[in-house]
Amino acid sequence: MNEVVREFLLETQENLAQLDLDLVTLEKEPYERETLARAFRTLHTVKGTAGFLGLMRLQAVAHAAENLLSKLRAGELIFNPSIASALLATVDAIRRMLEAVEQTEQEGSGDYTELIQTLERLKTAEAKSAPTITHAIEAPPALAAPEPQPEPIESRPAAVADTSIRVDVGQLDKLMNLVGELVLARNQIMQLSSSLDDNGFLTTVQRLNLLTTELQAGVMKTRMQPIGNVLAKFPRLVRDIAVACGKQVHLDMDGKDTELDKTIIEAIRDPLTHLVRNAVDHGIEMPDVRQARGKPPEGRLALHAFHEGGKVIIEIRDDGGGIDVNRVRAKAISVGLITAEQASRLSEREIIHLIFAPGFSTADKVTNFSGRGVGMDVVRTNIEKIGGVVDVESQLGRGSTIKMKIPLTLAIIPALTVTAGGDRYAIPQVSLLELVRAGGAGGQPIEAIHGAPVYRLRGNLLPLVYLDRVLQVESKNSAASDAGQIIVVLQADDRQFGLIVDDIHDTEEIVVKPLQKQLKGTNVFSGATIMGDGKIALILDVLGLAQRAHVISGVKTRTLEEKPASTAAEAGERQNVLLFATPDGGRMAIPLSLVARLEEFPRSALEKVGAQHVVQYRDAILPLIDVAAIMRPRRRRPTDKHSGNRRRRTESPTVQVVVHADEGCRVGLVVGQILDIVEESVTTRSRAARPGVLFTAVVQGKVTEFLDVDAVIRAADVQFADDWPSTGARQGAVSDS
Secondary structure, eight states: OOHHHHHHHHHHHHHHHHHHHHHHHHHHOTTOHHHHHHHHHHHHHHHHHHHHTTOHHHHHHHHHHHHHHHHHHTTSSOOOHHHHHHHHHHHHHHHHHHHHHHHHSSOOSOOOHHHHHHHHHHHTSOOTTSSSOTTOOSSOOOOSSOOOOOOOOOOOOOOHHHHOOOOOHHHHHHHHHHHHHHHHHHHHHHHHHTTOOOHHHHHHHHHHHHHHHHHHHHHHHHHEEETHHHHTTHHHHHHHHHHHHTOOEEEEEEOTTOEEEHHHHHHHHHHHHHHHHHIIIIISOOHHHHHHTTOOSSEEEEEEEEEETTEEEEEEEEOSOOOOHHHHHHHHHHTTSSOHHHHHHSOHHHHHGGGGSTTOOOOSSOOSSSOSSOHHHHHHHHHHHTTOEEEEEEETTTEEEEEEEEOOSSEEEEEEEEEETTEEEEEEGGGEEEEEEOSSTTOOOEEEETTEEEEEETTEEEEEEEHHHHTTOOOTTTTOOSTTOEEEEEEETTEEEEEEESEEEEEEEEEEBOOOTTTTTOSSEEEEEEOTTSOEEEEEOHHHHHHHTTSSOSSOOOOOSOOOOSSTTSTTOEEEEEEEEOTTSOEEEEEGGGOOEEEEEEGGGOEEETTEEEEEOSSSEEEEEEHHHHHSOOOOOOBOTTTOOBOOOOOOSEEEEEEEEETTEEEEEEESOEEEEEEEEOOOEEEOSSTTEEEEEEETTEEEEEEOHHHHHHHHTOTTGGGOOOOHHHHTTTSOO
16 A cells, blocks of 8 residues: 555544544534634545545545535534534545545545535525524435445454554654663673673573664664655655746655654755755756756756765755856855955855855845745754754856755664774764775785875775874874774765774674764764763764865765766766876876876885896886886987086985786886876866877866876887787777877
């Protein structure tokens, strides 16, 4: 049975039971206004929902009864036994139709015309001053011919009302708190049992652990609801607003099954509604404007809900015009929100966040849906009340992404306990990928690129974060070197990074408690928990930790445009490149996909085999190619006119080498200073000006040459050059067409 229909049956059966009591009460006390109003609201709700579900007979009967109650509520009629009998007959008729819906998902074939006519006749009876009602009836009006007899009995499946029960949310809160305390007690008992050698006691503890786990899962399930209950109304909302604004909008929704606590569902309903309304009204352009900008006339709006880091993330994305940073800055200055001097010091992201200021709006006019400058302020206030945060990122002409990160204010989750600076912290297991140890036997060492620590994990560079440094606590493991460090590999916003900790402990289920208001301003903690020994441990916010350490920044941009081509040569695709400086002060780049490792060798370790420089590397001989020497045109070196001696360059005591490998063959490219590894969209490019260069492009705002690795290797004429596997296929991804 459809979940909406099931909910309607359950709610209506409960309401009809109350309606029976109300009608009997009104027969005795016809002037009881509150009871009369409650009866009217019940039938009004039944009528409206029946129409929504397409139950037309049920809607007609409820509508006729509602009209009669409307006259009674207005004081035009007096409640009397005849009216009571007719309304009670209506309740019976509704019950019969509900029973048919529950059994066959249809409202039956009964004819309720006579009942409807009776209700209409009573509605037009004499005014309340009349001593009696002329159209009184002594018994309930006759109903339609009997429906087919139901199957023999409760052989039928149990009724919805018999299999469901409504519980007050406050009672569930109390039950949840008790289960949380039970979990804490369970953890303490299990920690105690690990130091005892009593098989009988251990068996009892294991049984307690199993029962507690099942109980907590059951109690948590009672409070959880899919976010689809909130999202279900948005297709109609988007359609209505789009029609009213003269726009075309296609709505995509993802993650409807993502479950949230009922109280959180209620808290985010209004903020979500406002954000969707804003996206259609302000974000997405008119069809003719979109076509003039090279976009399809139909705009796209996406609602995306998912779990991340023990929290629920809700994203609202549109491919509209985006937020004009200059316009926001000018409007903020004109209304006195900030001064021109303050605006000059703000980043683009900080300026965009001014839209959350009370009373601020860039709308040219107030519409029926938005433009008054109160919505975004209310959105942020309501989300922060439940301990969540709202972030926004926008690109002019491409659209906007608003992300709501909603914490688990009360939940039980598995987490890994770690130690840093002598204190324990919990990491939600949903963010945990793996554990590795740097250095040691067979392990990779920690490297540094432009002063930032990285770890090469299966060929990929993993940025590293030292937990004690981020939290500004003194490490108790100060004697440890980078070799042997414990790295917890985490996922945050589709990005991976490594968290270096002093020690790791077991994974266990923890009770998440909200932070006190003194700590809510920090973005590295999402809550707190009580460990098995009774001590407090803070729960790390993995995404906030990554942002604090500058591993990732802000909200990741998710565009709604068509998926780009698979090759990096297509304009606009982002790719990872290694940047290095050349001796003449220039900048060059190598696609990171062609880099196996980054090494630094003492110049004294370099040897010569004939004219070829080599170095002993990993039980093999690694040929070295000086990129600058290969690409520098051959010319006579200038001499010092005073000494007659040739000038010699000052050589560094170390050489930085990019190890390139393909099909088992390795070569080391000696480069200048390694600058950085960046993710860049290479769009502005020109043809190469010299051999050994694929093309010239703008990277990080500076002109950069992309190295033709294949050409440099062959130009170097190393011993195995003729057998070297061509890198052209891979480099074709970045070569200039």
